[in-house]
Amino acid sequence: MNAAIALAVAFFSLLVPACFIPCDSNSDCNRGEACNVGTGKCEIQTDAGNPMAAYTGATPVVTFTMPLDGTVGVPPQSTLSIVFSTPMNALSLTSQTFVVVAPDGGAMEGTRVADPVLPIWTFTPVFSYANQQPTTVTITTGATSLVGTALATPYTFTFVSVTQ
Numbered sequence: 001m002n003a004a005i006a007l008a009v010a011f012f013s014l015l016v017p018a019c020f021i022p023c024d025s026n027s028d029c030n031r032g033e034a035c036n037v038g039t040g041k042c043e044i045q046t047d048a049g050n051p052m053a054a055y056t057g058a059t060p061v062v063t064f065t066m067p068l069d070g071t072v073g074v075p076p077q078s079t080l081s082i083v084f085s086t087p088m089n090a091l092s093l094t095s096q097t098f099v100v101v102a103p104d105g106g107a108m109e110g111t112r113v114a115d116p117v118l119p120i121w122t123f124t125p126v127f128s129y130a131n132q133q134p135t136t137v138t139i140t141t142g143a144t145s146l147v148g149t150a151l152a153t154p155y156t157f158t159f160v161s162v163t164q
Contacts, residue, residue: 129161
């Protein structure tokens with residue numbers, strides 16, 4: 001397992017306990033979670049109270065990225081990681097659904113991989129990210145869950161690479 005995937009897995013494992021943090025309102029919870037006022041705990045949002053909805057049609061959302069949005073100082077050959085709220089369809093992972101755009105507006109070449117077990121997609125660039133220039137990443141609504149449910153809206157984040 002490469003270091004970027006190991007890091008994403010470590011962060012993902014940190015997100016799971018966050019589903020059980022105390023709450024009084026939805027503003028106490030993480031993105032993709034809702035406050036269950038009956039239990040006073042944040043829980044992953046599901047459709048119609050069905051705890052299996054995340055696997056049967058709930059709209060997937062991006063819950064974590066590595067690097068984080070707005071990060072400055074990303075090493076120039078870093079693997080990007082995207083964590084989703086639900087298992088994703090690996091066949092929907094393409095250069096049109098996981099778009100990495102260089103500062104000049106051109107699409108970056110790289111290898112896109114869907115983790116076979118965890119809801120994580122990664123991108124490893126063929127060439128280094130531009131030094132001290134923003135790189136923009138977008139996951140489009142063409143990305144779908146295992147049961148074919150698409151992201152409701154595109155998810156975009158930006159980071160800046162800095163040569164060490």
